[in-house]
Amino acid sequence: MVEEQQAARQDIRMAMPEELAVVPAREHVLFPFIIAPMATDRAEIVRAVDAAMEENKIIGVFAQHGDSQSIPDSLYSVGTAALIARMFKLPDGSIRMFLQGVSRIRLNQLTQTEPYLRAKVEVLQSQVEKSTELEALTRNLASLFQRMVELAPNLPSELGIAAVNITDPSDLADFVAAHVSLKVEEAQDILETLDVAERIRKLTGHLNRELEILELGSKIQSQIKGEMEKAQREFYLREQLKAIQKELGETDERTAEINELREKIEQAQLPEEARKEANRELERLSKMPPAAAEHTVSRTYLDWLISLPWSKSTEDNLDINQASKVLDEDHYDLEKVKDRILDYLAVLNLKRDMKGPILCFVGPPGTGKTSVGMSIARALGRKFVRMSLGGIRDEAEIRGHRRTYVGALPGRIIQGIRRAESNNPVFMLDEIDKVGIDFRGDPSAALLEVLDPEQNYAFSDNYLDVPFDLSRVLFITTANMIDPIPPALRDRMEVIELSGYTAEEKLHIANRFLVPRQIKENGLSEEKLQIPDETLLAVISKYTREAGVRNLEREIGTICRKVARQIAEGSRESAVVSPDMLHEYLGPEKYRQELAGEADEVGVATGLAWTPTGGEIIFVEATPVSGKGNLILTGKLGEVMQESARAALTFTRSRAALLGIEDNFCENKDIHIHVPAGAIPKDGPSAGLTMTVALVSALSKRPVSKDVAMTGEITLRGKVLPVGGIKDKVLAAHRAGVTKVILPKDNEKDLEEVPQDIKNKLEFVLVENIDQVLDMVLKPQVEIGAGVA
Numbered sequence: 124m125v126e127e128q129q130a131a132r133q134d135i136r137m138a139m140p141e142e143l144a145v146v147p148a149r150e151h152v153l154f155p156f157i158i159a160p161m162a163t164d165r166a167e168i169v170r171a172v173d174a175a176m177e178e179n180k181i182i183g184v185f186a187q188h189g190d191s192q193s194i195p196d197s198l199y200s201v202g203t204a205a206l207i208a209r210m211f212k213l214p215d216g217s218i219r220m221f222l223q224g225v226s227r228i229r230l231n232q233l234t235q236t237e238p239y240l241r242a243k244v245e246v247l248q249s250q251v252e253k254s255t256e257l258e259a260l261t262r263n264l265a266s267l268f269q270r271m272v273e274l275a276p277n278l279p280s281e282l283g284i285a286a287v288n289i290t291d292p293s294d295l296a297d298f299v300a301a302h303v304s305l306k307v308e309e310a311q312d313i314l315e316t317l318d319v320a321e322r323i324r325k326l327t328g329h330l331n332r333e334l335e336i337l338e339l340g341s342k343i344q345s346q347i348k349g350e351m352e353k354a355q356r357e358f359y360l361r362e363q364l365k366a367i368q369k370e371l372g373e374t375d376e377r378t379a380e381i382n383e384l385r386e387k388i389e390q391a392q393l394p395e396e397a398r399k400e401a402n403r404e405l406e407r408l409s410k411m412p413p414a415a416a417e418h419t420v421s422r423t424y425l426d427w428l429i430s431l432p433w434s435k436s437t438e439d440n441l442d443i444n445q446a447s448k449v450l451d452e453d454h455y456d457l458e459k460v461k462d463r464i465l466d467y468l469a470v471l472n473l474k475r476d477m478k479g480p481i482l483c484f485v486g487p488p489g490t491g492k493t494s495v496g497m498s499i500a501r502a503l504g505r506k507f508v509r510m511s512l513g514g515i516r517d518e519a520e521i522r523g524h525r526r527t528y529v530g531a532l533p534g535r536i537i538q539g540i541r542r543a544e545s546n547n548p549v550f551m552l553d554e555i556d557k558v559g560i561d562f563r564g565d566p567s568a569a570l571l572e573v574l575d576p577e578q579n580y581a582f583s584d585n586y587l588d589v590p591f592d593l594s595r596v597l598f599i600t601t602a603n604m605i606d607p608i609p610p611a612l613r614d615r616m617e618v619i620e621l622s623g624y625t626a627e628e629k630l631h632i633a634n635r636f637l638v639p640r641q642i643k644e645n646g647l648s649e650e651k652l653q654i655p656d657e658t659l660l661a662v663i664s665k666y667t668r669e670a671g672v673r674n675l676e677r678e679i680g681t682i683c684r685k686v687a688r689q690i691a692e693g694s695r696e697s698a699v700v701s702p703d704m705l706h707e708y709l710g711p712e713k714y715r716q717e718l719a720g721e722a723d724e725v726g727v728a729t730g731l732a733w734t735p736t737g738g739e740i741i742f743v744e745a746t747p748v749s750g751k752g753n754l755i756l757t758g759k760l761g762e763v764m765q766e767s768a769r770a771a772l773t774f775t776r777s778r779a780a781l782l783g784i785e786d787n788f789c790e791n792k793d794i795h796i797h798v799p800a801g802a803i804p805k806d807g808p809s810a811g812l813t814m815t816v817a818l819v820s821a822l823s824k825r826p827v828s829k830d831v832a833m834t835g836e837i838t839l840r841g842k843v844l845p846v847g848g849i850k851d852k853v854l855a856a857h858r859a860g861v862t863k864v865i866l867p868k869d870n871e872k873d874l875e876e877v878p879q880d881i882k883n884k885l886e887f888v889l890v891e892n893i894d895q896v897l898d899m900v901l902k903p904q905v906e907i908g909a910g911v912a
């Protein structure tokens with residue numbers, strides 16, 4: 124069949140007419156050897172075909188390039204002579220036909236353009252030089268084409284077989300060219316290439332490119348297919364897993380747990396960072412078997428994240444009058460504290476997003492530091508949390524342990540916040556002066572971060588690992604003494620000092636707060652128990668010795684319990700407690716008015732000291748004993764106090780003659796200075812004056828007036844320098860029954876803080892040098908043996 128065709132084409136080629144009707148083909152190149160369908164309704168083509176049908180059924184098909192508008196100009200000069208194999212006319216005038224390409228022709232000259240194109244043409248012969256190279260090129264082309272047919276989805280596989288049967292290299296090239304997708308210019312180029320080897324080379328290039336595209340396409344195809352299979356596999360496995368879990372009774376509970384947690388995370392309104400962390404942890408948790416130890420750890424962590432009040436805060440009570448009323452309701456005096464809180468409220472009124480201040484209440488025990496903190500929370504309408512820092516030595520207590528530790532938990536700050544259930548509570552850190560430092564790290568470093576308004580908006584707890592905003596918390600720290608607080612911490616806090624109460628103040632506090640509270644707590648009523656002022660004052664002076672009112676409250680509590688018991692036993696219906704009854708309820712008096720009625724002594728002076736428990740009176744004893752001029756100090760004296768003692772000795776020696784003391788007393792005597800109440804450590808320079816007086820008294824054998832108490836630092840030249848804690852010291856002097864108090868002149872301003880009723884009862888002497896004091900307190904010499912026994 125192929126041979127037949129070939130012969131027929133050869134015949135036509137030989138008998139090719141000189142002039143042919145021309146059919147312009149848009150965007151299409153017809154190759155010789157190819158049978159191709161063609162349809163058109165273009166009038167000039169229909170006319171050309173009609174003319175050809177009448178002559179010899181042969182037309183010249185020339186491709187058009189897009190450059191020119193007029194048809195004659197747009198024709199390529201090389202085209203194909205084709206036999207019209209079959210032709211149909213349709214009713215609308217258009218035609219369908221099959222063209223059999225016969226031979227390459229060149230358009231030499233257009234002979235007419237109307238009513239259809241005619242041209243003089245010339246047959247072009249392909250040049251075939253038989254060679255092994257051509258053989259190889261041809262075979263390669265055939266196999267490439269076959270491969271292409273395999274890959275191309277739109278080519279029927281018979282085409283491959285057809286190609287194998289084409290032996291003529293030129294025909295094969297034309298056959299392949301007709302089936303590779305080529306641009307018009309490329310196809311035209313192939314058509315115009317008469318050298319067959321060259322034509323095959325060009326085609327091979329196009330074919331390779333085409334193959335690459337097809338191969339890539341099929342690769343993508345197979346990949347997509349692969350992915351589909353993977354997804355299906357996963358789906359299948361998951362289904363299996365579900366079935367297994369169900370079999371083990373795990374599914375529902377676990378999914379429910381995970382879903383519940385997810386919901387809680389949503390509701391907790393975590394800040395961005397925390398939410399991300401929570402979701403990441405949830406993801407981890409969902410993949411863990413519930414039996415794994417990790418599971419609990421992960422679950423606990425999530426619970427912590429969820430339960431913290433990230434964005435929960437309580438509404439502040441901004442009514443200043445109301446707050447002021449609450450504060451007064453709970454506590455007597457404490458004006459400085461109350462003032463500061465009302466100031467804070469006032470500013471909060473103007474600026475809602477204000478950072479909380481960091482306050483530090485310093486004062487003796489039982490003066491209301493902790494309880495006023497609670498009252499502040501009540502006044503502001505905030506939650507209250509309290510934590511004691513006493514004895515905390517480990518930084519991790521404040522900041523938590525890393526989650527990698529077994530049993531790790533957040534630090535106490537975060538725990539407190541969770542307990543508060545709001546992010547703006549009043550947070551009380553008690554006993555900040557008792558924070559310790561050791562090898563486990565310095566807790567005050569962590570506290571610094573908590574208490575620094577510049578840092579605490581992003582407090583980092585080791586366990587949480589995401590910052591928590593503490594800036595709206597109102598921190599209140601408390602301390603008995605300011606000195607042990609690390610300076611860096613002290614610097615960040617606003618210190619408010621609370622001092623001890625006078626007996627009158629205590630009486631007032633007892634009447635208004637302590638007695639009613641104890642009566643209530645012990646199930647009594649005011650009809651059943653009355654404690655008159657007289658009795659309360661006796662309790663204050665004979666059963667307590669303190670700056671605050673804690674022991675007083677305890678004693679009142681004891682009275683209440685005893686009375687309650689008597690009532691319960693039926694021995695009484697009610698009681699009005701008189702001072703005489705105190706012995707029955709509270710036992711023998713615990714404290715005596717030490718000084719009253721005691722004799723003046725040689726070598727003993729009364730000093731005023733300031734201790735963590737408020738003011739105290741102390742006795743300084745000095746005695747010369749035979750020796751070699753040594754100074755012996757006992758009574759647990761601190762370094763500064765020891766130096767004061769040395770200064771006192773040197774001063775005394777330098778004034779020996781003037782003071783009527785043996786000049787060379789140091790050569791054959793040791794001096795022993797002792798401060799009793801030895802268990803209490805004592806320090807500070809304020810005993811200098813008292814020591815000097817005791818020393819001079821002992822050496823000159825002049826007794827010291829018992830009703831005078833003194834405080835002051837001294838210099839070697841005998842000047843008296845100011846000291847601290849005046850108010851508490853004066854209160855202590857009054858408690859102890861002293862009538863005259865000697866103070867450094869420069870402390871005059873501190874007397875302002877002393878309540879007027881106390882000032883009225885005491886005589887104050889303000890001094891600048893020791894001489895003024897010695898004259899005043901030393902009495903004339905007495906016989907040896909009358910003094911220290």
Ligand SMILES: Nc1ncnc2c1ncn2[C@@H]1O[C@H](COP(=O)(O)OP(=O)(O)OP(=O)(O)O)[C@@H](O)[C@H]1O
Pocket residue numbers: 453454455456457486487488489490491492493494495601602603632636671672673676
């Ligand atoms: N000014 C006051 N008005 C009414 N009650 C007071 C006053 N001061 C103290 N109290 C009462 O005294 C008791 C002891 O006070 P609180 O526990 O607050 O002392 P504190 O200063 O915290 O002592 P510490 O330094 O030992 O912790 C409380 O019951 C408190 O109500």
Ligand SMILES: [Mg+2]
Pocket residue numbers: 492493494553601
């Ligand atoms: Mg306290």
